[in-house]
Amino acid sequence: MSEKKDTFEADLAFMRSLVSEGGRAEMSGGIVFFWAGLFYGLQCLVQWANLVELIRLNALGQLSAAILPTVALLVLIGWVMWRDRKQGPKGVATRAMNAAFGSAGLANCFIVVVFGYWAVNEKSFLIWALYPVVICAIQGAVWYTAYMIRKKIWLAGVSAGWFITTLVLGVLAKSPHYVLAIGIALIVLMSGAGLTMMKLAKK
Numbered sequence: 418m419s420e421k422k423d424t425f426e427a428d429l430a431f432m433r434s435l436v437s438e439g440g441r442a443e444m445s446g447g448i449v450f451f452w453a454g455l456f457y458g459l460q461c462l463v464q465w466a467n468l469v470e471l472i473r474l475n476a477l478g479q480l481s482a483a484i485l486p487t488v489a490l491l492v493l494i495g496w497v498m499w500r501d502r503k504q505g506p507k508g509v510a511t512r513a514m515n516a517a518f519g520s521a522g523l524a525n526c527f528i529v530v531v532f533g534y535w536a537v538n539e540k541s542f543l544i545w546a547l548y549p550v551v552i553c554a555i556q557g558a559v560w561y562t563a564y565m566i567r568k569k570i571w572l573a574g575v576s577a578g579w580f581i582t583t584l585v586l587g588v589l590a591k592s593p594h595y596v597l598a599i600g601i602a603l604i605v606l607m608s609g610a611g612l613t614m615m616k617l618a619k620k
Contacts, residue, residue, distance in 0.1 A: 445497050447614030452493050454607025456486035461600030468593040517562045521555050528552070546590045549599055553583040560610075571613055578606045 463482050466472045474482065528551055536545035557579035564572035582602040589595040 442501075443614050444618035445501055447611045447616075447618060448497055449490075449494060449611065450614065451608050451611030453490050454603045454609070454611060456489055458600045458603035458608060460486045461596050461603060465593060465596040465600060468596060513566050517559050517566075521559045524555060525552060543590060546586075546595060550583055550586045550590070553579050553586060553602070556606075557583060571610075575606055575610045578602070582606070 460482055463472070463474070467474045467479070467482075529548060532545060532548035532551075536542070536548075557576050560572055560576035560579060564570075564576055579602070582598065585598050586595060589598055
């Protein structure tokens, strides 16, 4: 009887931790997702416009479009980390979600090396084009994990969006509109998710 009581209390404590965490962590994550999606989404839209000759970027313009979003995001992440430097211990749900997204980021680091290596060796743009397809599938899996942890339907919607994007990119891999699809997905799914997180944190 005592063992059942201890198990029940442990389960109750876990469930309480899922719903009682402050909005600070969600706000910080929302800020990063919103601006990351916006920075890289706009980068993709600019690159698509250049590919279909709506605009013409010189070498400096192409280099700036490639580098500036990453520089801006690193500055933003540094600011968020500095802002949250005195934040107390995170709850179970936040730690679980951080682990899921951190694992996806780590997998991304290794996948980009493999795809980059073979794309260069085979001189094949198609191999490189398939890299974002894999990343979108991983994003779908990570957001589904977030849904299973939080049980919020909008998280399932983001997950489904990434899986649909995976299929769309697979079809458009040899088309210049492939870059447009990535840009739209980043703005709608990543920035949209970030905006939702920020709104929920304010509530």
